[in-house]
Amino acid sequence: MANKITKLFNIKYPIVQAGMVWNSGWRLASAASNSGILGLIGAGSMYPEVLREHIQKCKKATDKPFGVNVPMLYPNIQEIMDIIVDEGVKIVFTSAGNPKTWTSWLQERGIIVVHVVSSVKFALKAQEAGVDAVVAEGFEAGGHNGRDETTTLTLIPIVKEQLKIPLIAAGGIATGRAMLATMILGADGVQVGSRFVASAESSANQAFKQVVVDAKEGDTQLTLKELAPVRLIKNKFYQDVQELYAKAASVDELKALLGRGRAKKGMFEGDLVEGELEIGQVAALIHDIKPVAEIVDDIMKEFEEAKKQVANL
Template identity: 80%
Template sequence: MMNRITELFKIKYPIIQAGMVWNSGWRLASASSNSGILGLIGAGSMYPEVLREHIQKCKKATNKPFGVNVPMLYPDIEKIMDIIVEEAVKIVFTSAGNPKTWTTWLQERGITVVHVVSSVKFAKKAEEAGVNAIVAEGFEAGGHNGRDETTTFTLIPMVKEKTKIPLIAAGGIASGNAMLAAMVLGADAVQVGSRFVASNEASSHEAFKKLVIETKEGDTQLTLKELAPVRLIKNKFYDEIQDLYKTVPTTESLKQLLGKGRAKKGMFEGDLVNGELEIGQVSGLIHDIKPVAEIVEDMISEFENAKKNMSNF
């Protein structure tokens, strides 16, 4: 399955395992890379030295390419970038910030840079900044999304129309069928998050994983747009957010409710009542927890079958 993305990353299949906070440690990243896709360590939930430890363990667990996802809104960004260079990581996905800030600096040090966007406007800015590829993420996705609520299957062809560099589709993709559909619309590859949350190797709490496979249509909602839009499973914390919105809250009052460590409490420590539980809409199609290798095998098999069926059609 050679194309621009598999050649860029030197991987077997055009699938990227998303770098998700509290879910994407070295075990998930290395298992993903060993399965023939690109594994990403999620630096957003790690202090700099914790990230170094995960990178070192990942290097011991796989001899295949892997990368680090860096949300640029987090503190200690300079230390994180220095560690990435010191540990000879060759692929970095940046998000939640201006791609001009770090792209050239990283590329001058031999690192391939991919930037995550949620709109055509920001896709064009990322291309102008010189990134090697773009992830275009629709609002179906878990985690932090765009404020415009553009769906993946609307966003992908619009970004494809306005840019020329390799394009990775993200948001609502958890199967080989969805992978084929995204690529028909112009994507060179797909980035998959929620499906890998429900894997044996994800670093998230077992209680959170079990909740993900129980989640149905309508159980998630995009909220907190005034801070950074995030899709959450509806729980007591989510209800508190909605109650606060009825009072026309200030940004400061929303920050006060969110507090610190809310995502860690939910996804990593398993507090399903008071924690922030980030997951995509596609969780309604995820029904089991299994090894990464099996998830990848199923996706590729389904992709090939879907492609064959469409050819017959």
Template identity: 80%
Template structure:
């Protein structure tokens, strides 16, 4: 394919693997890049020197473009950005913060910058900050999410009306058919998270991958909006959160319940009861754990088949 996203990143297919915490290490990022998509390292779950290690290993594992996703709410962001510059990474996705903070600094040093948003308002702010592209993520997505609960089906055409820079759709996309739908709505490419969690190369715990495969419709819920909106699989921790809400918990009490390393405990260490299990609604459509290259290949085959179906309408 030859479109704005493949040209922007120098990749074969307009598929971006989301930089998910505790799932997106060098094995996954390099596998997706080698398969023709854009792999991203998830710096949100990495200390600075861990990020340096993953960048180095990714550079050895692929000659293809890859990037780093940096949530801007993390305290070590200055060190993370220094390492990105020192190691020669050429693509950075920023999220969970003001795009003006780092966009100019990175672009002046030759880095392609993409910002993740959940609303038209923030898409326009990202454009004004000078980013090269925007990821518009509907509330179907897992991980940190928008408070307004705008669905991908509504968000993508709404953002497309207001910006002219490349637009990447995210939230609820795990198949080639969904990829085609997003592009019909105005997206130039897609970002895929949950489907790559259930990949052989994802660094998430095997128990979490199996939990994703077993998830059905209605098994996830967007919650904790007072802190940072996150979509969770309904386990004991989730029900503890709902109990806290029922008792009128304050923001401070919610923070205490969440504690430290709750996401690591669940998604990386495999505690399926007390851990925070972030995943998208589309987990209900994920039925197996596959190699990342197979996921990319399957998506592209489904995309072409869906185009043929539409052509016959």
């Protein structure tokens, strides 16, 4: 299946495995790449030398293209970028920051740059900054959420209307039907996150994976907009956040509750009570934990079947 995205990344299918904090280590990224899609290591939960180790292990585990997702709000960003260049990574997805800061620097070193956005305004800023492609992520997603709560169904055609570079859809995509739907709306490919959390190769704690599988409609909620909007499973920590909101808490009070390591505690260590459990709305459609290769196969089979059904409408 050749198109703009498969050609840009030199992959078989126009699917990107999202680089999620505490979920996307070298095992997930290499398994994704070996399955014909683009695997991403999530640098957001890694110290620089830990990232280096994951990149090196990923290179040994796959001879296919893979990349690194880098949230740009971290203080050691220069060290992270230097490691990416040193280790010969050729694809970087940036998020949570100004794409002008790093795009040219990375491209001058032979690296393809993709930026994650949540609105047409920021998609156009990313295009102006010279990125090679944009990921537009709707309100349904677990992370990288926008404060405007624009859904994927609405966001993709709005962005497509004005964007000239390749567009990757994200947010609420875990099936072949959703992949086809967003591509009909104008996307050139998709980024899938939550479905790969519930994979055998994800670095998420098994207890968190099971919570994702057990999630039903309405079990998640977008919150913490004053800090960085995320969609959370409604556990005790989430309820504590809501109680602070009910008291008209300040940003400092929210930061104090969040503290340090809350996401690690929940998703990586499996504290389902006090941990931050980030996942997309589409968790309600995820019913099992499978190897990445099977997930990709399921998505592509459903995608092809859905194309035939659409043709017969």
